[in-house]
Amino acid sequence: MLQAIDLSKRYEDDVLALDAVNLEIKEGEVFCLLGANGAGKTTTINLFLNFIDPSGGKVLINGIDATKDPLEAKKHVSYVSENVMLYGNFSARQNLDFFAKLGGKQNLSKEDYYRHMREVGLQEIAFEKKLKTFSKGMRQKVGLTIAIIKDATNILLDEPTSGLDPKAASELMQILHQQKNMGKSILMCTHDIFRAKAIADRVGIMKEGRLVMVRSREEFLEDDLERIYMDYMQEMSLPVE
Amino acid sequence: MIWHIARKEFFLNVISVRFAVSLILCLLIIPFTTVINIDDYRNQVRLYHMDKQKAENDLKKTRVYSGLRPEIIKPPNPLSTFCKGIDRNMGNRVKIYFGDIPSLPEGKASLRDNPFLNSFFSIDFIRVLSILLSVLALIFSYDLFTREKEEGTMRLALSAGISRSTLFVGKILGVLLSLIPVLIVNYLLCILIILFSEDISINSEDWINLLLIFVFSIVYILIFILIGAYISSRSKQSSISIVVCLLCWIWFAFLVPIIASYSAESFVRVQLSDNLKYSIDELNAEFYSKVDNEITPKVEKELNWNGQKGFWWYSGSYDGYEEISGTGLEIVELERRTKALSEPLRIDYADKKWAIIKENQDGFIRQNRFQNAIYSLSPSGLFEMVAEQLCRTDAKAFLAYMDDVREYRETLIEYFVQNNLFESYRYITAQPVDQILSMEETKKIANSGNIPDCWSNNNNPVLDLTGVPMFQYEQANTRNLISLSLVKIIILLSVCVVLVVMTQRSFNRYDIR
Numbered sequence: 001m002l003q004a005i006d007l008s009k010r011y012e013d014d015v016l017a018l019d020a021v022n023l024e025i026k027e028g029e030v031f032c033l034l035g036a037n038g039a040g041k042t043t044t045i046n047l048f049l050n051f052i053d054p055s056g057g058k059v060l061i062n063g064i065d066a067t068k069d070p071l072e073a074k075k076h077v078s079y080v081s082e083n084v085m086l087y088g089n090f091s092a093r094q095n096l097d098f099f100a101k102l103g104g105k106q107n108l109s110k111e112d113y114y115r116h117m118r119e120v121g122l123q124e125i126a127f128e129k130k131l132k133t134f135s136k137g138m139r140q141k142v143g144l145t146i147a148i149i150k151d152a153t154n155i156l157l158d159e160p161t162s163g164l165d166p167k168a169a170s171e172l173m174q175i176l177h178q179q180k181n182m183g184k185s186i187l188m189c190t191h192d193i194f195r196a197k198a199i200a201d202r203v204g205i206m207k208e209g210r211l212v213m214v215r216s217r218e219e220f221l222e223d224d225l226e227r228i229y230m231d232y233m234q235e236m237s238l239p240v241e
Numbered sequence: 242m243i244w245h246i247a248r249k250e251f252f253l254n255v256i257s258v259r260f261a262v263s264l265i266l267c268l269l270i271i272p273f274t275t276v277i278n279i280d281d282y283r284n285q286v287r288l289y290h291m292d293k294q295k296a297e298n299d300l301k302k303t304r305v306y307s308g309l310r311p312e313i314i315k316p317p318n319p320l321s322t323f324c325k326g327i328d329r330n331m332g333n334r335v336k337i338y339f340g341d342i343p344s345l346p347e348g349k350a351s352l353r354d355n356p357f358l359n360s361f362f363s364i365d366f367i368r369v370l371s372i373l374l375s376v377l378a379l380i381f382s383y384d385l386f387t388r389e390k391e392e393g394t395m396r397l398a399l400s401a402g403i404s405r406s407t408l409f410v411g412k413i414l415g416v417l418l419s420l421i422p423v424l425i426v427n428y429l430l431c432i433l434i435i436l437f438s439e440d441i442s443i444n445s446e447d448w449i450n451l452l453l454i455f456v457f458s459i460v461y462i463l464i465f466i467l468i469g470a471y472i473s474s475r476s477k478q479s480s481i482s483i484v485v486c487l488l489c490w491i492w493f494a495f496l497v498p499i500i501a502s503y504s505a506e507s508f509v510r511v512q513l514s515d516n517l518k519y520s521i522d523e524l525n526a527e528f529y530s531k532v533d534n535e536i537t538p539k540v541e542k543e544l545n546w547n548g549q550k551g552f553w554w555y556s557g558s559y560d561g562y563e564e565i566s567g568t569g570l571e572i573v574e575l576e577r578r579t580k581a582l583s584e585p586l587r588i589d590y591a592d593k594k595w596a597i598i599k600e601n602q603d604g605f606i607r608q609n610r611f612q613n614a615i616y617s618l619s620p621s622g623l624f625e626m627v628a629e630q631l632c633r634t635d636a637k638a639f640l641a642y643m644d645d646v647r648e649y650r651e652t653l654i655e656y657f658v659q660n661n662l663f664e665s666y667r668y669i670t671a672q673p674v675d676q677i678l679s680m681e682e683t684k685k686i687a688n689s690g691n692i693p694d695c696w697s698n699n700n701n702p703v704l705d706l707t708g709v710p711m712f713q714y715e716q717a718n719t720r721n722l723i724s725l726s727l728v729k730i731i732i733l734l735s736v737c738v739v740l741v742v743m744t745q746r747s748f749n750r751y752d753i754r
């Protein structure tokens with residue numbers, strides 16, 4: 001379970017990136033965080049991963065305070081970034097091996113890695129190829145495999161479909177759906193309303209560091225998510241009189 | 242986990258272009274430098290044998306004690322093929338004079354056929370290593386954190402549940418492990434070339450010293466890796482980091498040595514050599530004046546001497562060397578008594594001259610210390626100075642050698658004094674004393690033309706050197722060398738520890754977003 005309680009972040013240049021955000025994502029739930037650039041989505045992820053310290057409030061991962069005990073908290077979370085680069089001179093399998101061991105999975109065999117790569121739909125021919133020859137979609141799949149191998153109860157995704165072709169994005173969504181069905185709590189930051197609608201159990205819209213709206217699946221399907229989102233965005237872009 | 246990260250770093254580095262370039266660079270530069278230094282060492286050995294043979298022959302030919310002035314030839318140091326230190330500037334011959342206390346050797350130890358090539362060929366293995374390893378360490382570490390930040394792998398690694406400290410140590414260890422093969426290749430190449438060179442024999446103690454230099458090379462690499470890592474942890478982009486690293490390299494490897502030399506000469510003043518020569522010449526003139534105006538008249542008065550001197554055979558030169566034969570007993574007596582008084586005075590004047598020379602030499606040593614103190618601000622300087630000390634090519638080793646030479650001179654003088662050699666006939670003549678006739682009889686023989694063999698210096702017997710003290714030099718052993726360079730070693734290790742702490746603290750604050 002992922003929880004943000006009155007979570008705030010003010011940067012050194014006095015920009016308030018996050019303002020008292022409260023969020024709770026339960027087991028088997030996918031929460032999509034929508035918002036424009038600079039709304040505070042990535043800051044929220046960075047706080048969950050303890051890449052930055054909060055200015056106020058706290059972040060709990062399975063009840064563990066990520067600021068006080070970050071290493072223990074991170075054991076229960078997997079992360080997929082917007083642009084999974086990984087080590088270009090390593091093969092896909094070598095990348096998996098490295099990050100799996102960092103995540104505490106010491107005894108996986110080559111076959112285990114192959115199996116996981118098959119699960120995310122990576123072609124067999126790519127398993128031992130250097131990652132620098134991979135397309136973005138393929139790299140994203142390797143990134144997702146790393147998250148799956150870690151087998152953490154929570155998954156954080158930062159714009160995972162950005163730059164992917166529709167087929168690759170759809171495949172990624174299928175994998176996430178499987179993870180959700182396995183009881184994982186998933187927090188996905190995205191601009192992609194279409195994908196959010198497809199997978200989210202709840203969506204939240206962030207604006208200027210605040211979580212201005214949260215809708216359940218039933219609510220946003222009923223209310224037309226695109227319209228709600230655009231309304232919030234237009235509100236933000238209106239000139240101040 | 243640290244080992245896992247280090248292995249990854251090692252593997253990625255080993256398959257990188259920069260690793261291949263580094264190895265090729267080493268394969269080109271190290272053999273070239275080593276071969277040149279071995280060639281230079283061979284020349285030194287050749288010169289040493291020639292000079293030694295000449296010095297031994299000269300000594301064996303000595304017939305009178307006033308000519309017994311041994312020449313000490315410093316054997317070339319095999320470790321100078323690794324690190325020349327100040328050996329490159331020093332001569333190898335020291336003549337023991339009673340009228341001068343030796344300060345600097347004569348001759349040119351590192352003579353090449355073409356003197357115009359000297360400065361170019363003076364670069365040695367340690368200097369090459371110091372320049373090469375520092376730049377390689379920086380090239381391997383300038384993007385240690387920035388690259389991973391740019392590629393997003395650092396976020397992924399840190400999200401996996403490892404601490405920044407673990408990642409930091411693993412990455413530093415990985416880069417260090419990647420550079421150790423390069424270091425080993427450097428040393429192996431150099432050692433193999435030396436082993437295949439017949440002229441160089443390295444004893445077991447020297448091997449231990451080389452092993453220690455190898456260990457300090459690892460510390461040296463680590464320091465530059467940490468400098469690169471620190472710069473990387475303070476930079477947002479690799480492009481900025483590489484520029485700062487290269488500036489650092491130029492500063493530490495080239496500018497600090499130049500500044501050290503320049504400021505030592507500028508801020509620590511030493512008496513000009515012209516002034517020094519003038520003072521020495523004045524003392525020499527004073528000495529000769531005392532001999533001519535005080536000692537000689539005094540002896541002449543004692544002996545009621547009012548005649549002229551005349552010799553069938555006379556040889557004389559610097560430092561009171563005088564060898565006479567074929568002259569009257571009165572003249573021999575006059576010369577003997579003069580020497581008995583002038584030689585102790587000569588030694589007194591040597592002490593007076595030494596006071597001036599020593600002041601000048603102390604100035605040089607102060608300059609050397611000042612230069613070293615500034616050079617210590619650079620890890621390259623520290624490493625090179627530690628290597629020089631372990632190779633016994635530093636100023637301290639040289640000064641210790643010269644102290645031993647001066648001590649030997651004192652021993653020799655003591656031997657002369659104890660055996661009353663200054664007042665002996667043998668100090669000035671090798672002609673058997675019983676064959677030295679009165680002035681009248683000598684003149685008669687000279688006029689008869691029937692000259693005895695003993696009137697020719699060359700026909701007289703050479704000195705029996707049994708019992709004459711000979712110079713023996715004991716080099717400092719490894720333990721002494723370590724204790725001599727302990728301060729620098731501690732500074733080198735402290736720099737390493739400080740950099741580890743600084744870099745880790747900087748990396749802990751590193752913004753990986």
